[in-house]
Amino acid sequence: MKIAIYGREFQNAVIQYVQALFDLLAAEDIEIWVYQPFNEFLADKIAWRKETHSFYSYTDLPGDTRFMLSLGGDGTMLAAVSIIGDSGIPVTGINFGRLGFLASINKDKIEHALAQLLSGNYDIEKRVLLATYKGNGPEPDARQLAFALNDITIIKKDSSAMITVHAYVNNELLNAYWADGLIIATPTGSTAYSLSCGGPIVMPGSGNFIITPISPHNLNVRPIVVSDSSTIRIEVESRSDSFLFSYDSTTETVNTGTAIHIRKADYAVNLIRLKQESFFSTIRHKLLWGLDTRNY
Structure with a gap:
C-alpha cells in the first residue's frame, strides 16, 4: 500500500506524534511518499x-x-488539498493545530485512526470547491484558475477607509457592499471566516455558496445563501489603488478595477471521514453545542 504525507514546519512538542505515526507505518510495511520540503x-x-x-x-x-x-491544522489541510488538485486522491488530516474542522483526527488517537484508514473503514465525502480567476476578459484557460475549498475573500488593503464591493450573481447586481470586504464561502468554509463574520453554518452537500460581508457599514445588510450553480462577479471601488484577494491560505494584491470571477469548480475533493465522525458531531464537539452544566 502507498500513502502520501503532507506537512509543514511545526513545534518540537509535535515530534513525538509524528515519530509514532512513521513507526506505525513502517510496522505495516507501507510505502511512504513525503512532500519534499x-x-x-x-x-x-x-x-x-x-x-x-x-x-x-x-x-x-x-x-x-x-x-x-495531512499533518497539522486546517490551514495545512487546505494546502494539502491544493497539492492534490484534481487527482481524486482522498485526503484526511491529523490535527496538530487548534480547532480542526477539516483535520479531524486527534493526535492522541493516531494508532486507532490509522488502523481504520489502512483497513478502509471510512467514508468518502465529496466537497465542492470554488474556482476563481481575476481579469476583465473572457475566462482564461484552466492553468490560470485558482481553487479554494473554504472561501474566497475580497478585503481592503489599507487599515482606514472601507471599500465598495459590487457583487453580481449570474450578471445581476446583488448589492454594492460598503464594507471592509466580502467572503464567498463553500459549505465546507461556512464554519471558518464566514462564521466569524455572522454567516450561517451550511451542511456540506447542500448545493450552496454563502456570500458574507465583512463589517458592513449598513447593519441591514446580511449574509445570503445562493445556489452553487451561480456565477459570481466582484468589482471593487476604493480610495486605494489595490485590494487584497485571497483563496484559502493564498493572498494576492489586485489592482482596483480588476474583476474577480467565481464559480463552482469542475471537480470535487474526496475528504475521508472515519465511521464514528459526522458533520453534526463535529460541530457539536468543536463549537461546544450543548455544553451546559444543566446537561450533566
Whole structure:
C-alpha cells in the first residue's frame, strides 16, 4: 500500500506524534511518499525506520496512492488539498493545530485512526470547491484558475477607509457592499471566516455558496445563501489603488478595477471521514453545542 504525507514546519512538542505515526507505518510495511520540503524539515528530527520517497505535486505520486495524510491544522489541510488538485486522491488530516474542522483526527488517537484508514473503514465525502480567476476578459484557460475549498475573500488593503464591493450573481447586481470586504464561502468554509463574520453554518452537500460581508457599514445588510450553480462577479471601488484577494491560505494584491470571477469548480475533493465522525458531531464537539452544566 502507498500513502502520501503532507506537512509543514511545526513545534518540537509535535515530534513525538509524528515519530509514532512513521513507526506505525513502517510496522505495516507501507510505502511512504513525503512532500519534499516537509521531508527535508523532518530529516534530523525523527528516526526513520523505513526508506521514504519524495514528491512535489500529485503528478509525482504513484497512480495507486491510497490516500494523503495531512499533518497539522486546517490551514495545512487546505494546502494539502491544493497539492492534490484534481487527482481524486482522498485526503484526511491529523490535527496538530487548534480547532480542526477539516483535520479531524486527534493526535492522541493516531494508532486507532490509522488502523481504520489502512483497513478502509471510512467514508468518502465529496466537497465542492470554488474556482476563481481575476481579469476583465473572457475566462482564461484552466492553468490560470485558482481553487479554494473554504472561501474566497475580497478585503481592503489599507487599515482606514472601507471599500465598495459590487457583487453580481449570474450578471445581476446583488448589492454594492460598503464594507471592509466580502467572503464567498463553500459549505465546507461556512464554519471558518464566514462564521466569524455572522454567516450561517451550511451542511456540506447542500448545493450552496454563502456570500458574507465583512463589517458592513449598513447593519441591514446580511449574509445570503445562493445556489452553487451561480456565477459570481466582484468589482471593487476604493480610495486605494489595490485590494487584497485571497483563496484559502493564498493572498494576492489586485489592482482596483480588476474583476474577480467565481464559480463552482469542475471537480470535487474526496475528504475521508472515519465511521464514528459526522458533520453534526463535529460541530457539536468543536463549537461546544450543548455544553451546559444543566446537561450533566
